[in-house]
Amino acid sequence: MLLYLRLLKESFAFAMNALRNNKLRTMLSLLGVTIGIFSIIAVLAAVDSLDRKIKADLSTLDKNTIYLTSQSFGPSDIPRWKREQFPNVKYEEYQFLKISLSNVENSCFQYFSNSQNIKFESKTISNVNVVPVTFEFVDVQRMEFAQGRFFNELESNSGKQVVIVGFDIAEQLFENADPIGKTVRIYGKRFTVIGVTKRKGSGMDIGGGDDTSAFFPSSFLRSLYGDNNPNVLPVIVIKPEKGADMAALKGEISQKLRNLRGVKQGEIDNFFINVLSGFTDLIDGVISNMKFGGWIISLFSLLVGGFGIANIMFVSVKERTNLIGIQKSLGAKNKFILFQFLFEAVILCVIGGIVGLLLVWITALILTKVLDFDFVLGLGNIILGTSLAAFIGLIAGILPAISASKLDPVEAIRSGM
Numbered sequence: 169m170l171l172y173l174r175l176l177k178e179s180f181a182f183a184m185n186a187l188r189n190n191k192l193r194t195m196l197s198l199l200g201v202t203i204g205i206f207s208i209i210a211v212l213a214a215v216d217s218l219d220r221k222i223k224a225d226l227s228t229l230d231k232n233t234i235y236l237t238s239q240s241f242g243p244s245d246i247p248r249w250k251r252e253q254f255p256n257v258k259y260e261e262y263q264f265l266k267i268s269l270s271n272v273e274n275s276c277f278q279y280f281s282n283s284q285n286i287k288f289e290s291k292t293i294s295n296v297n298v299v300p301v302t303f304e305f306v307d308v309q310r311m312e313f314a315q316g317r318f319f320n321e322l323e324s325n326s327g328k329q330v331v332i333v334g335f336d337i338a339e340q341l342f343e344n345a346d347p348i349g350k351t352v353r354i355y356g357k358r359f360t361v362i363g364v365t366k367r368k369g370s371g372m373d374i375g376g377g378d379d380t381s382a383f384f385p386s387s388f389l390r391s392l393y394g395d396n397n398p399n400v401l402p403v404i405v406i407k408p409e410k411g412a413d414m415a416a417l418k419g420e421i422s423q424k425l426r427n428l429r430g431v432k433q434g435e436i437d438n439f440f441i442n443v444l445s446g447f448t449d450l451i452d453g454v455i456s457n458m459k460f461g462g463w464i465i466s467l468f469s470l471l472v473g474g475f476g477i478a479n480i481m482f483v484s485v486k487e488r489t490n491l492i493g494i495q496k497s498l499g500a501k502n503k504f505i506l507f508q509f510l511f512e513a514v515i516l517c518v519i520g521g522i523v524g525l526l527l528v529w530i531t532a533l534i535l536t537k538v539l540d541f542d543f544v545l546g547l548g549n550i551i552l553g554t555s556l557a558a559f560i561g562l563i564a565g566i567l568p569a570i571s572a573s574k575l576d577p578v579e580a581i582r583s584g585m
Contacts, residue, residue: 197480198520200473201557205524207469209553211462213528213545219455221542232414233308233444236265236404236421241442254438258395259386261428262302262404268424271412276304279386280401286333286382287353288341296337298354300386300400308407314338316348316363319385327387332363336379355392359384414443470556473520474564481513481568492572493581506573513565514558521557525550 235241238254262277269275279300286293303324305311311318315338319330331352338347338361350361367379389400408417418441425439485492492505525545532543 197476200476201517201520202524204466204470204473205521205553205557206527207466209528209549213549215458217543231444232408234406235442240440256402257404271409271417273407273409274304274307275406276308277302277386278403278405282399284354291341297381299381299383300389302386308405312366314364314366324385327385327391329359330362331359332383334365334379334381335367338364474560477564481565485568485572492575502573506569509569509572510565514561517557517561521553525553
């Protein structure tokens with residue numbers, strides 16, 4: 169054990185000596201490893217950070233939540249031209265399903281709508297995510313409030329012009345003033361603010377719910393534009409009871425809606441039953457593809473870096489041929505020479521990898537501050553980067569190390585004289 173520790177110490181000294189004596193050559197050789205490790209770990213850290221953010225944003229939602237609509241949230245085998253002929257879900261269908269479905273905790277009607285401007289006196293906020301919904305939405309999404317309340321059933325059914333604004337919107341429009349009771353303009357109409365959502369940070373809730381959204385009764389939009397507005401997508405949101413049989417519930421929804429629409433036996437459903445868990449599976453697939461693409465691109469850099477390390481090790485063997493001969497003449501075994509050069513190659517690669525990881529860490533700090541996004545370099549990626557660098561060093565150094573260990577001591581000493 170002490171022999172290998174001494175060998176490791178000497179190899180580290182040789183590696184440092186190579187860095188000092190041949191700075192430019194060594195730096196150029198390590199550049200490939202540094203860029204390769206930086207590329208792979210930067211991509212993995214970015215994708216992991218994005219994945220962590222998305223899952224955190226969706227954690228407050230029930231993954232069994234069903235979104236019944238004419239559009240699919242994921243890939244579909246149904247041709248696009250046929251999907252475009254599917255009718256939108258209707259408010260009357262929502263009312264029918266609400267009273268006829270079993271094993272459902274709650275449901276609501278919602279429009280996925282284009283963003284709008286919100287005005288208060290001389291201030292205007294552009295591209296606000298407006299969420300026209302029925303009153304049950306507050307329970308379906310488990311909304312929390314910093315001030316005020318959500319609109320009730322009477323206000324929802326009548327389409328009363330009341331609005332709940334996100335925390336960030338309230339701060340920008342009203343600053344330190346009390347927003348409750350203030351009048352804002354949306355769609356050119358006057359809305360009374362009756363609530364402000366509790367701050368939850370930038371998120372990705374389906375159909376709204378973050379700090380930059382505004383919620384008002386969907387009946388207002390129906391009375392304004394009717395049921396055939398091409399700029400909105402009607403959705404029926406269904407929240408199953410805890411422990412409900414999802415397959416049975418989806419079958420019940422399909423049967424009841426088919427009967428209501430008069431879809432004949434043998435014909436496909438002219439609607440989509442989107443489950444939020446399927447959406448998260450789609451995200452996982454996209455994340456995996458991003459990681460795979462990052463690996464493919466970055467491996468080319470690592471390949472170049474590996475060739476660079478192999479080259480510097482062959483040069484190192486050539487320069488130290490005389491020393492190798494002296495070591496072997498004094499009794500050094502072949503495996504001692506082999507491990508010496510292998511350790512040196514690994515140490516050089518690990519140094520390049522550490523530099524790459526340091527660059528990723530610095531980049532993460534900068535991006536976190538500039539983009540307001542929590543870019544995290546996790547321990548797993550640090551271990552992966554270091555291990556990958558060591559593996560590249562092992563592969564790149566094996567041939568030079570073997571050639572050094574097989575040198576004849578007499579010939580080695582003679583060639584070095």
